[in-house]
Amino acid sequence: MTPSRNVEDLKTSESATPLIIRLIQNHYTAAPPIKDQEQISREEWVFPGLRFNRYMCMPSAFIIQFCCGSLYSWSVFNKPIDNLIYGSIVNMAPITFYIAVGLLGFSAAIMGPWLEREGPRKASILGGFLFCAGNLITALALYLKQMWLIYLGYGVIAGYGIGICYISPVSALQKWFPDHRGLASGIAVSGFGAGAIVSAKLEVALIQHTGLPTTFLIMGLGYFVLIFISGLVLRTPPPGFSPASLNDTSLDSEMHQVEMGKTVEDDESAEKSNSKKLDDDDDKKEWTLLEALVSTDFRLMYVMFFSNILFGLVAISRLSNMITDIFGKSAEHASTVVAINGGFNLSGRIFFSLLSDYVGRKNAYVLMLTCQLIILASFYFITTGGSTTYWLFLMCMWIIASCYGGGFGSIPAFLTDKFGQYNIGACHGVILTAWSLAGIVGGIVFTSVFKATSEDRDISDPFPYNVNVWWMLGIVMVGWTALLFVKPTERDRKVYKMLGRFFPKK
Structure with a gap:
């Protein structure tokens, strides 16, 4: 068979594949972005005067997960919301929690490839914005006494944002700590459990002193500020990263390699080599x-x-x-x-x-x-x-x-x-x-x-x-x-x- 015939067969096969299937395949096959030397140099600093090191990602991840953990304290809102909208306990408010949990997993599955392409910083900020918007819409819904708007605001929009925020810091930590992956992920998601404990007490106090709508307004804005600041710290490692080359503290050795004229392609080859050593996969396959x-x-x-x-x-x-x-x-x-x-x-x-x-x-x-x-x-x-x-x-x-x-x-x-x-x-x-x-x-x-x-x-x-x-x-x-x-x-x-x-x- 001639090469031209192979190309024609490939085009015919692609055209026979439904558009929606091709879009899904493209979404889940995109390669991670390549960092140039300018971006690597820029990410060496959190802001002028403060040099980045990988351990800064741990408290940032904990704070983002802490904010997301407020989802587990939703039960404190059930009776107050039912009483405000219906005047009695009708068990309609708990449905919001189930919607949010459903959207959390759905958004994490959908946005995972996008996160890997765009990086944890953009993803966490987007998730924080959606989480904040969901809380603000819920505040408006309570003012208008509209339960369907609560389902949309907190259940759908905030739930979708929580899903993005949940996976963003974990993804970053897994790349920065190949030598302590378990510990890194454990510290990150422990923030979710801590947020569930602390936010319940805080929300009850706010309801008593400010009322339901204002509680969601304050919490939503507060969560966005915390997630936004923490998200600015998150980033992915430079090509060729390994903990030994950093001496566990800085990006000096990677920066030195780039400054000595090492190309991005060379770094990518080194990164694949390090990945094979650190990923502990059973057959060392590049999936x-x-x-x-x-x-x-x-x-x-x-x-x-x-x-x-x-x-x-x-x-x-x-x-x-x-x-x-x-x-x-x-x-x-x-x-x-x-x-x-x-x-x-x-x-x-x-x-x-x-x-x-x-x-x-x-x-x-x-x-x-x-x-x-x-x-x-x-x-x-x-x-x-x-x-x-x-x-x-x-x-x-x-x-x-x-x-x-x-x-x-x-x-x-x-x-x-x-x-x-x-x-x-x-x-x-x-x-x-x-x-x-x-x-x-x-x-x-x-x-x-x-x-x-x-x-x-x-x-x-x-x-x-x-x-x-x-x-x-x-x-x-x-x-x-x-x-x-x-x-x-x-x-x-x-x-x-x-x-x-x-x-x-x-």
């Missing part, structure tokens, strides 16, 4: 984004991630009810336990992500899912033991919260190790749709089963909770099984070899 997203490992990891967060998400939303209904504790006691639970959620994001730096990403998830399987399998005995097993119930819930947070803290590093640092933004965004799926579908299924099994039963009867546990146990078992088939990374194999020395084959 394209589309290859990563359709790979068997990614699909298995999606199932694993979904199952790891499902029970934790449901438990967090129902913890206060279980404490007061099943164990007969006061509402004040329950609120204290919920606050402590938030602390375990936060600490789990750091602990398991840091642990994965030493024992491997896959091994860390094996530990998290195994803990959940044990707790789910014994949940019936824990909830039917009355006050004698209450301490055990608390311990189990705090372990679940830690595993839930640990899943979010470890997944960015796991994805980067498997598919490369330039695919992390999109891969992380797509896998976060499992969060949306778990929040919406898991919440609907749990509520439906709970209502169907709680009819004609006393409120203290744990049976409706225990029935729900059985189907969640099945899903976690599926996720645990899927994880076993994910190819281990280099860190995982090192642990296997070490265990093999302690338990040699006969």
